[in-house]
Amino acid sequence: MERDYYQILEVPRDASEKDIKRAYHRLARERHPDKGGTPEQVKQLQEEFSLITTAYNILKDKDKRAEYDARLRKDDQRRAETGETAPSPTAPAAAGGSGAATTARPVNMRERAAIAQRAFARGQQLFNAGDYARACEFFEAAIKNDDSQAIYHARLALALLRSHKGLNRADSAVQRAIELDPYNIDHRLVRGEIYETVGSKSKAIATYQEILKWDPTNAKAIERLTALGAAAKQSLLDKLLRFVKRR
Numbered sequence: 123m124e125r126d127y128y129q130i131l132e133v134p135r136d137a138s139e140k141d142i143k144r145a146y147h148r149l150a151r152e153r154h155p156d157k158g159g160t161p162e163q164v165k166q167l168q169e170e171f172s173l174i175t176t177a178y179n180i181l182k183d184k185d186k187r188a189e190y191d192a193r194l195r196k197d198d199q200r201r202a203e204t205g206e207t208a209p210s211p212t213a214p215a216a217a218g219g220s221g222a223a224t225t226a227r228p229v230n231m232r233e234r235a236a237i238a239q240r241a242f243a244r245g246q247q248l249f250n251a252g253d254y255a256r257a258c259e260f261f262e263a264a265i266k267n268d269d270s271q272a273i274y275h276a277r278l279a280l281a282l283l284r285s286h287k288g289l290n291r292a293d294s295a296v297q298r299a300i301e302l303d304p305y306n307i308d309h310r311l312v313r314g315e316i317y318e319t320v321g322s323k324s325k326a327i328a329t330y331q332e333i334l335k336w337d338p339t340n341a342k343a344i345e346r347l348t349a350l351g352a353a354a355k356q357s358l359l360d361k362l363l364r365f366v367k368r369r
Contacts, residue, residue, distance in 0.1 A: 127177035127190065135191070139182065146178040152237070152263055159243030167240075238268035242277070249277065254285035265295075272303035279312050283319060292316050307333055311342055323350055 128135050131145045153171050158164030180186045245260030261278035268274065276299035282292035293316055299309040310333050317326035327350050333343040 126194070127180055130173055130177040131181065135194070137181075142178065142181050146174065146182075149174050151259075152241075152266070157237075157241050157244050157260060157263060159240050159247065163240045234267040238264040238266075238271070238274065241267065242271075242274055245277065245281070249281055249284075254281045255287075257281045258285060258288070269298075270302065272299040272306065272309065275299035275302065276306075276309045276312060279316065283312070283316055286319075289316060289320055305336075307337055307340060310336075314343070314346060318346070318350075326350060 128137070131137075131142060131149065133141055133145045137145070150171065153167050153174060155164050155167045155171055158167045180190050241260045242264040245257045245264060248254075248257035248260065258278060258281045261274055261281055264271070264274045265278065275295045279292040279296035279299065282288040282295070293313070296309055296313045296316060299306070300313065303309060310329060314326045314329040314333070317323070317329060327347060330343040330347045330350075333340050334347075337343070
């Protein structure tokens with residue numbers, strides 16, 4: 123029998139139509155061929171995407187799902203009688219009884235890490251091309267599959283910052299990057315830039331000063347502290363001039 127479509131969509135057999143639709147859209151975003159960074163990755167994702175789509179097309183249709191469920195029950199009964207074990211969700215299987223092997227659906231940590239790497243590579247390409255909004259989507263996909271890489275979080279924060287949206291998410295992303303890699307000055311520079319963008323100069327100054335404790339000669343931190351200091355002096359001068367004019 124073909125692969126278990128419920129396993130493919132990562133839903134239980136009693137899943138509602140809404141749950142099936144939600145699972146399909148999530149997996150379709152994660153495994154879309156556009157996320158491939160190389161021709162080989164694109165080909166693999168195309169095969170995975172095709173399998174996900176096939177599963178969805180069967181389970182979203184009431185009649186096809188009922189027929190499929192009946193076949194599943196019959197298959198389960200046969201295995202129970204013969205002692206045969208169910209096929210592994212990660213093993214290649216024949217699609218539609220044609221005997222053609224399909225690409226396994228990644229489920230273990232190593233495979234998820236590989237998906238994350240592909241998503242990050244594609245996100246980096248888009249970032250370098252200046253398409254920050256789309257880059258964010260791929261960086262989020264990388265994080266969803268592997269939360270342990272500081273660079274994924276840091277690059278998401280920078281892409282959000284460059285696209286001028288989701289600054290709260292950018293702040294949480296860069297904080298996670300710092301937690302994972304506390305000695306990386308670049309992550310802290312991004313956090314300082316975020317604080318500047320949201321208008322929190324005191325936090326930005328504190329961040330750059332903290333950087334100088336780690337790296338007293340950091341040119342970027344010195345540059346930003348100088349700029350913020352000049353801005354503060356200009357603001358004070360403007361206030362004094364307004365006060366004099368009122369008098």
